[in-house]
Amino acid sequence: MNHKxxxxxxxxxxxxxxxxxxxxxxxxxIRAKRDKAVDTVPDWEALREAASEIKRHTLSRxxxxxxQLETQAIQNGIHVHWAANAEEHNRIVYNILxxxxxxxxxxxxxxxxxxxxxxxxxxxxGIQVTDTDLGEYIVQLRHEPPSHIVLPAIHLKKKQVSxxxxxxxxxxxxxxSPDYLTAAARDVLRKKFYExxxxxxxxxxxxxxxxxxxxCTNEGNADMGMHLARIHIACMGIEKVIPTVEDLPVFLRxxxxxxxxxxxxxxxxxxxKPVPGKELHLVLVDNGRTAMLAxxxxxxxxxCIRCGACFNTCPVYRRSGGHSYHxxxxxxxxxxxxxxxxxxxxxxxxxxxxxxxxxxxxCPVKIDLHGQLWxxxxxxxxxxxxxxxxxxxxxxxxxxxxxxxxxxxxLNFGGKAGRLLSKRPFRRLSAWTRHRDLPSxxxxxxxxxxxKQYEQQK
Amino acid sequence: MRVGLFxxxxxNLYYPSAGIATLRLLEKAGCEVVFPKGQTCxxxxxxxxxMHHLTGEASRHYRELFSGVDYIVGPSASCCLHLRExxxxxxxxxxxxxxxxxxxxxxxxxxxxxxxIGTVAVHQGCHGLRGMALGQATEEAAPFFSKPLAMLxxxxxxxxxxxxxxxxxxxxxxxxxxxxEAISVRMGNDKVQRIIQSGAGYIVGTDMSCLMHLQGLLLxxxxxxxxxxxxxxxxxxx
Numbered sequence: 001m002n003h004k005x006x007x008x009x010x011x012x013x014x015x016x017x018x019x020x021x022x023x024x025x026x027x028x029x030i031r032a033k034r035d036k037a038v039d040t041v042p043d044w045e046a047l048r049e050a051a052s053e054i055k056r057h058t059l060s061r062x063x064x065x066x067x068q069l070e071t072q073a074i075q076n077g078i079h080v081h082w083a084a085n086a087e088e089h090n091r092i093v094y095n096i097l098x099x100x101x102x103x104x105x106x107x108x109x110x111x112x113x114x115x116x117x118x119x120x121x122x123x124x125x126g127i128q129v130t131d132t133d134l135g136e137y138i139v140q141l142r143h144e145p146p147s148h149i150v151l152p153a154i155h156l157k158k159k160q161v162s163x164x165x166x167x168x169x170x171x172x173x174x175x176x177s178p179d180y181l182t183a184a185a186r187d188v189l190r191k192k193f194y195e196x197x198x199x200x201x202x203x204x205x206x207x208x209x210x211x212x213x214x215x216c217t218n219e220g221n222a223d224m225g226m227h228l229a230r231i232h233i234a235c236m237g238i239e240k241v242i243p244t245v246e247d248l249p250v251f252l253r254x255x256x257x258x259x260x261x262x263x264x265x266x267x268x269x270x271x272x273k274p275v276p277g278k279e280l281h282l283v284l285v286d287n288g289r290t291a292m293l294a295x296x297x298x299x300x301x302x303x304c305i306r307c308g309a310c311f312n313t314c315p316v317y318r319r320s321g322g323h324s325y326h327x328x329x330x331x332x333x334x335x336x337x338x339x340x341x342x343x344x345x346x347x348x349x350x351x352x353x354x355x356x357x358x359x360x361x362x363c364p365v366k367i368d369l370h371g372q373l374w375x376x377x378x379x380x381x382x383x384x385x386x387x388x389x390x391x392x393x394x395x396x397x398x399x400x401x402x403x404x405x406x407x408x409x410x411l412n413f414g415g416k417a418g419r420l421l422s423k424r425p426f427r428r429l430s431a432w433t434r435h436r437d438l439p440s441x442x443x444x445x446x447x448x449x450x451x452k453q454y455e456q457q458k
Numbered sequence: 459m460r461v462g463l464f465x466x467x468x469x470n471l472y473y474p475s476a477g478i479a480t481l482r483l484l485e486k487a488g489c490e491v492v493f494p495k496g497q498t499c500x501x502x503x504x505x506x507x508x509m510h511h512l513t514g515e516a517s518r519h520y521r522e523l524f525s526g527v528d529y530i531v532g533p534s535a536s537c538c539l540h541l542r543e544x545x546x547x548x549x550x551x552x553x554x555x556x557x558x559x560x561x562x563x564x565x566x567x568x569x570x571x572x573x574x575i576g577t578v579a580v581h582q583g584c585h586g587l588r589g590m591a592l593g594q595a596t597e598e599a600a601p602f603f604s605k606p607l608a609m610l611x612x613x614x615x616x617x618x619x620x621x622x623x624x625x626x627x628x629x630x631x632x633x634x635x636x637x638x639e640a641i642s643v644r645m646g647n648d649k650v651q652r653i654i655q656s657g658a659g660y661i662v663g664t665d666m667s668c669l670m671h672l673q674g675l676l677l678x679x680x681x682x683x684x685x686x687x688x689x690x691x692x693x694x695x696x
Contacts, residue, residue, distance in 0.1 A: 011640035020644065028623070035596060044599035313597065315627045319644050352638060354631025354645075355506060356584035361597035377508030386508070394509045397499075401516035404496040407467075415471050431636035435643045436674025439472045446465050446474035450481075450493055 003345070006352040009324035010316075023155065024318040030151075031312040033261025034362075040263075041253065051254055052366035054247050055303035059293060065208040065241045066284065072211030076273045079281045086116035089285045093118060093200065093233055096281055097127055100231055102197035106189075108215070108222035109133040110202025111149050111306055112235050112285060114328035118200075129200075130192045132221040134185055141168045147322025149329055150259045150308035155321050189221070199225030203236035204305070205251060206282075209244045212272050213282065216255060216265040223269050232274070233281045238289050239302040251305060254364035258307040288341050297375040301336045303365040310359035310369055316352055325349060332359040336372045339380060347385040350376035408447070415441050461489045461560075462524045462552060464532030464541065466667075467499040469687075473666045476687035480533040480557050483693050487565050494523040502540035507633045510544065517545045529564065530554045533689055535586025535664045542590075556590050557689055558605045558664055568612070574694035575615035578686075579658035580607055581649070581672070583665035584627050592664065595625045606664050606688050616691065619656040630671035646675045653683065661685045 004012075014020055038044050058065055070080045083089035089112075097105065105122065107113065107129055119129050119140075131140040135152035139145065141164050146152030153161070158176045165171040171184045201222045205214040213234055215222045226232040242248065256262040274280035292298050311317050311331035322330040327338040327346055335353065338346035350373045359369040380386070400407045418438035420426055427433045444452070461484055465477045484491045500520055501513035520541065524530050532538050535556040542554040561567045582604065586592040593604035610616050629635070629645025636642075650672055653661055661683060663669050669685040676683055 007638045007640070010638065014640045014644055024648075038599050041599070315629065315645055316638070316641055319641055319648075351508075351634070352641075354584065354627045354629060354634050354642075356627035356631070357588035358584070358595070358597055358625075358627070361588060361595060374506065377506070378510050379508075381508035382511065394504055394507065394512055398501070398504055398509070398512035398516060401498045401501055401513075402519045404498050407498040411467060411471050431639040432674070434639065435678060436646075436671065437677040439670060439673060442472065442474050444474060446470045446477035447493075447495070447497070449474055449478065454493070 003326040005348045006320065006324050006326070007348070009326070010320035010352070013321045013324055014319065019157075020319055022157070023321060026154065027312045027318045030260060031309075031362075034258060034309060034312065035261075037257040037261040037263065041257070047250060047254055048364055048366050051250050051305075051364060052303060054242065054250060055365050056300075058241060058243055059239070059299060059302055062238065062241070062293065065243055066238055068208040069206055069211060069241050070284075072209065073282055074211075076211045077280070078211065078274065079279065081281060081283045083283055083285045083287070085287050086285075089116045089235065089283055089287065090118050090121040092283055093235070094122060094125055094127070096231065096233055097122070097198055098125075100197065100279075102231065103127060104192070104195050105129045105198045105200055106132050106192055106196040106221075106225040106229065107200040108202065108217060108225055109136055109152070110200065110235055111329060112202055112237050113200065114146065115287065116235075116285070118235075130189070130196075132189050132192065132225060133217070133219060134182065137185055137189065138164060141165075145323070145328060147330065148308060148311055149306050149331075150311075155323065193224050193228050196225060196229045198231040198233060199229040200233045200235065201226060203234050203240050203282075204255070205248060206236055206241045207243075207245055207248060208241050210272070212245070212270055214248065214252075215269045215271070216252075216267065217269075218260075218262075218266045220267045223267055226271075227275075230277075231279045231281070233283065234271075235283045235285060238284050238286055239304075255305055255307050258309040258362070258364040292337075292340050295340075297379075298336065298340060298372055300367050301333065301340075301369075301372055303367055304333050304337075305365060306333075307364055309362045309364065313358045313362045314353075315356065315358070316354065320352070325352070332369045332373065333367070336367075336369060336376060339376050343380060343383055343385060347380045350374075350380065408445075412445075459489055459529065460527045461491050462527035462530045463491050463493045464500075464524070464530050464538065464554075465493070465497055466532060466534045466537040467497075468670065469533055469666055470497070472670065473687060475690055476533045476666055479687065479689035479693050480531070483557065483561065483689055484531065486571075486693065487561070487567065489565075492527060496523055500537050500540050500545060502537055502544075503632055505540065505544050513544070520545050521551070524552055527552045529560065531557055531560045533557050533664075533687055534666065535583055535590045535592060536667060539585045539589040556586055556592060556664055558586075558609050559590060559592055561692075562605045562608060567609075570609060570612040570692050572613045572692055572694045573615065573696035574613055574691045576659050576691075577617045577619055577657060578610065578660040578662045578691070579619050579621050579653045579656050580604075580610065580624075580688075581628060581653075581661050581663035581668055582606060582625060583630075583663055583668045584625075586664045587625060606662075609688065609692055610662065613691065619658050621652045621656040621658075623652060628668045628672055630668045632667075635671055642671070643675070646671050650675050650679075650681070650683075654681065659683060660691075662688050662691055664688055
């Protein structure tokens with residue numbers, strides 16, 4: 001593990017208290033916007049249930065639907081590629097680009113390409129990639145990963161964006177006007193769109209029955225890219241397939257409302273065929289998804305439509321920021337997915353939760369997120385990713401649970417030690433007492449009181 | 459009906475008054491209450507820390523302790539949830555209830571005798587609210603209800619104040635409170651601030667574990683707001 005744990009990154013993030021309040025309030029505001037949007041849909045819970053069941057059905061015969069999607073897409077004139085892992089995905093994309101001598105590429109938001117670390121792969125091979133979603137463009141200029149799957153630059157304030165643009169785009173120093181800054185980015189991005197040899201996009205939904213690809217954005221940047229460039233490469237995780245066109249509105253009604261509280265994204269593009277004279281490629285990526293499908297406890301995580309609602313509602317995410325999760329997908333869903341890909345690197349994440357369950361109730365496809373975090377914790381310990389001291393303590397504690405006398409003795413001792421630790425010179429010795437007192441000991445424990453009151457009367 | 463009184467370890471040690479109040483409420487309602495001797499800890503801290511595989515013996519111990527009762531009732535939604543999900547694993551046998559839910563759902567209580575007078579903020583712990591369905595949280599599009607609130611509303615002297623973000627987690631989270639100390643403390647302080655703003659004199663809840671965390675912060679910072687388990691309010695005698 002060559003990064004800090006979530007707990008220590010979070011502690012650093014929390015040092016700037018005012019900034020944490022701002023981050024927390026901003027995301028809570030989005031959660032509140034989502035609640036308002038939900039109130040306008042009379043059968044919201046029925047819609048969630050339908051979406052969850054459609055996904056369950058689809059995952060139960062994923063192979064069939066993927067083959068159907070492939071057949072239909074090929075009939076529509078789309079080149080279809082299959083990638084078993086990130087490396088294969090990156091190679092396929094690179095090969096398409098190099099065959100066409102593409103030097104400049106525009107990319108709209110795609111968490112899959114983040115997951116596969118496509119940008120550095122292409123850049124190392126001399127291809128210039130520009131992220132065209134405004135938030136992603138900002139973090140790209142800063143050489144940072146996105147901190148949120150829907151709001152990539154949500155960790156930044158206007159001042160930082162202004163400074164970044166001043167450094168990279170030569171904008172006026174200290175001009176914090178969002179209009180001014182957006183216009184500056186727009187000028188640069190327009191040029192990039194015109195110059196682009198190829199456009200890479202993600203996919204929100206792929207319809208098996210007719211091979212249609214659906215992309216949702218708020219900035220129209222995916223459309224701009226794929227309409228202007230000669231080659232369009234669409235990359236999707238294999239879980240993005242849905243059976244029929246009729247299933248689509250169920251998800252479209254849920255997605256934008258859950259993500260930002262909008263009724264729908266500003267642009268919802270439906271793509272069937274390449275424009276004559278242009279090329280359209282579809283890359284279907286596994287990268288651990290079929291392995292997850294084989295795990296009953298975690299299969300449901302493949303239902304995720306990447307709306308980010310679990311991020312916005314998560315009290316831990318809101319106060320620790322996306323970068324503390326050291327993964328391309330942060331938040332509760334990231335903490336479920338990431339250990340599946342690399343347990344050694346991301347085994348701390350399932351513990352970055354109080355298991356409050358807010359994520360499971362906000363999820364538009366009803367993934368039992370906190371239940372999955374619980375199961376991840378078991379899996380991580382079973383696999384041996386737990387330090388020896390912790391393991392020994394746990395084993396000792398477990399042993400005590402069937403030995404009531406000894407347990408009570410140590411309980412009393414613990415209570416007394418706790419009082420001592422709450423006193424000034426000792427406070428910093430324990431993670432509880434650094435900022436919290438332990439309660440004072442009552443005159444008698446409940447069981448002693450009960451014995452005196454009830455047993456002795458008999 | 460035979461009710462087995464389940465007293466979680468930290469209630470036994472730190473908050474016996476919550477256990478006593480629970481017992482009083484059950485007896486007052488005419489239940490035959492037994493308090494099985496030999497209760498230790500139900501094992502939840504181990505399970506939630508990812509070491510559920512170590513809890514087999516403890517679970518068997520608890521199943522034996524409570525064999526022969528119709529209901530298991532305790533003053534902690536979180537520990538009751540653990541018994542339900544991971545000790546009895548939804549099997550047949552005693553039904554497991556947090557005390558408020560037992561009073562409303564099984565005993566169908568419609569009035570409460572209590573002399574308590576005070577302004578209270580109600581902290582509805584997540585395991586009770588979302589896990590044991592003691593109420594409806596704000597994420598789902600469903601009508602609001604709250605069993606603890608309904609109980610408190612039966613008492614004339616109780617003035618309930620609303621707090622902003624009432625169903626947001628307080629940050630206790632079991633071992634999370636020490637494993638992710640910084641976030642836990644911050645979440646707790648945010649909760650405490652909102653409760654102070656509400657003007658409450660008491661924080662009342664279904665779980666003393668959440669309240670122990672909040673109390674720890676209040677004590678350290680010298681605030682005078684008291685924490686109380688809901689049962690202490692429900693059977694308060696002046």
